[in-house]
Amino acid sequence: MTVPVPDVVLHEYGPAVSAPLGAAAGRALAASGILQSATPDPTRDGHWLLRAGSRVGALRTLGGPVVRIMPKTPVSRIFFLLGFSLDPERAWRDDREGTVDTGAHDDVVPALAHAVERRIDAALRQGVLQGYREVEESSLVVRGRIREADQIRRHFGRTPPVEIAYDAYTADTAENRILRAAVERLLRLPGVPGAVRRRLAHQRVRLADALPVVRGQELPRWQPSRLNSRYQPALRLCEAVLRGSSPEHLAPGADPLAVDGFLFDMNQLFEDFVTAALSEALEEHGLAPRLQDPHHLDTAGLVRIRPDLVVRGGDGVTPVAVVDAKYKVEKADGRHNADLYQALAYATVLGLREAHLVYAAGRQPTRFHEVRGTATGTDGRGVRLYQHSIDLSREPRQLMAALRDIAGRLTRACSPA
Incomplete structure (x- = not known):
């Protein structure tokens, strides 16, 4: 029977904690640049001294425990800062206090997963958004227009098949792909409560017609419009999830496969909030x-x-x-x-x-x-x-x-x- 490894709990800018870590996991954490410091504990074999800096959230090391970094700022306030900086036009923020539904969770990842699921559910309440997307494929029948250059290059003028391009009315839109990518990302994160995980899995089924986004691939581009206005609050939050899970937040040279999770950088979040709020007031x-x-x-x-x-x-x-x-x-x-x-x-x-x-x-x-x-x-x-x-x-x-x-x-x- 495998004994579960307990989570390591750190506090933002708190004292160093001695945690049981293998050499590979410790080196991966040190190379990631996520923590303020990660060094072998000179007093205990097989332990590392871990100290958190400005990043809060949760991460999992390859072959090591889940590391949870607790913020010193209340979680509900973090989401207020995030909402203000994400959407200066206030579409993301609720009408009353600029807050978002984080449930009863006081940890970053559970609150985030709950908030994203609620926003996606609200976006899909009137049905899955569909739109036109150009499709290029080989077909036995002519539909749309023939791509003559591809036809000559691939088939030397023979038909069928025919290289065609046409506009398809589909749920495989940039908006739906972003929502699905965020759902799948949250389902892989450590610390998502079971009830929230089940609701996220239900949203993934509703978005099944949207193609998955390969990790490391650039996110699809979308433009705000009247047609996707009900999606916009969810889209902005989902993009924040995908950015916070991105390898670009690791130190140069760090292995993105060795350390995986979701993190808010409180330095950047505070800066974005202050400049957005002051800009609005100064204008x-x-x-x-x-x-x-x-x-x-x-x-x-x-x-x-x-x-x-x-x-x-x-x-x-x-x-x-x-x-x-x-x-x-x-x-x-x-x-x-x-x-x-x-x-x-x-x-x-x-x-x-x-x-x-x-x-x-x-x-x-x-x-x-x-x-x-x-x-x-x-x-x-x-x-x-x-x-x-x-x-x-x-x-x-x-x-x-x-x-x-x-x-x-x-x-x-x-x-x-």
């Missing part, structure tokens, strides 16, 4: 936010910098504010000196008197540092570097209010004195 004030706006630090153009958000004035050209989002653990002294140097570089290059850093750092009040030797103008004020904090454990409305306050501070800084 209401007639400003033009630009995400990942590229610039150069030096006059030779050799050192590139890319602030998370550069706010441009009503002309769409003149920079008036700059923001960088930082999902970090607060240090003992409450400061992040390297971040301040980075913000000062942004302000200097863009010719601004302020730069703003937004942290996921609890209830710390907004504070600023005035940089020595940078005083200009009649007021004698130097460049100010602002540090804002938002508490991700707060309710969605409170989060949005905090970001609107930051947007108001940016707007006031842009206004002429």
